[in-house]
Amino acid sequence: MKANVMMLPGDGVGPEVSAAVEKVLVEVARIWGHDFSFQHGLIGGASIDACGEAVSTATLQACQASDAVFLGAVGGPKWDGGEVRPEQGLLALRKALGVYANIRPVHPHPSGFAASPIRPDRLRGVDLLFVRELTGGIYFGDKVEGADKASDLCSYSADEVARVVRRAAQLAVGRRGKLTLVDKANVMATSRLWRQVTEKVMAEEFPSLELEVLLVDAAAMHLLSRARDFDVIVTDNLFGDILTDEASMLCGSMGMMPSASLGDGRASLYEPIHGSAPDIAGQNVANPIGAILSGAMLLEYSLGLLEEARAVRRAVNACLDHGLVTRDLAAMDQTALSTKQVTQEVIDQVNGCVIQNQVAAAY
């Protein structure tokens, strides 16, 4: 298969984890005989430094014309308080690609149990999927900024809610058949619209699915006390942003969490959920697993390469099984590997799995 992947490394640890993904994808292309080409662009602080904009029109157009986009992370103290903020590039990119459904799997691996503040008996068997609305809500509403008063408008249309709920419900059909809506319908008008639209879509289009509704404050608690009960959780942009950072602690580290942002257009966007982690940037210690698993989602969702995506996920699991982890997950008595070492181990495992399959097929 021929594919053009747009790489936007961004800032902080973004370039380190992007390099990891590119290496894994190059290896996948080599093993399976694909022709992947990689184009590189600037976003966030790196783009502000180069051209004064958080992302240029040319970069957005190149992303729209690609088969898939991978983004590292944006932001950092260097650009805090500036007139142009790195995050504006990210929001502009999501909007330009129309990727309204941000899918964030949460599937703790036992190697992360010791690094999680939650008891292992509450982590075993957790396998849930967040679907966060990504191109609407308070992040995109009109803003008023003043020294004495400020406001952010949160607005959603019924269509914006219906399309993301539909996506989430379709994912639940292929899983355990349960959808949880998280909102704040006791206080917020937008949440009441979310509840009304969700109940309608579910009753008319997905009557066989189970629907649960939770207020966001209670959901924050249930996520830690009974995470195993959740299958697919759908929620708005702000609540999804916050709850998925909380959920990362079920996996032991922010560095473990991948995401795919899908719309109805050609190019989808893939990024780990973590930020630019300025505290560890440039040290070759960032966990590349969330980024590499985002690469596996890219192979599956954008390129339809299921076998290759599975091989990458198996390779990641094999590394975790063997305790080949960065310092965020390493136990006291365990040697922590660097970003580059973990990446190489994943690549070696992809090769190892493929060779094993070939041997098995020959007999």
Ligand SMILES: NC(=O)c1ccc[n+]([C@@H]2O[C@H](COP(=O)([O-])OP(=O)(O)OC[C@H]3O[C@@H](n4cnc5c(N)ncnc54)[C@H](O)[C@@H]3O)[C@@H](O)[C@H]2O)c1
């Ligand atoms: N999608 C994005 O690009 C995105 C998302 C969130 C925050 N940000 C930006 O990133 C900057 C830093 O934000 P923050 O510190 O609140 O969040 P962060 O996600 O960058 O870091 C939070 C904590 O998680 C750790 N961490 C993050 N990624 C890790 C990895 N791969 N391996 C190991 N540990 C990892 C960090 O060291 C830090 O202790 C800010 O400028 C913020 O605006 C960007």
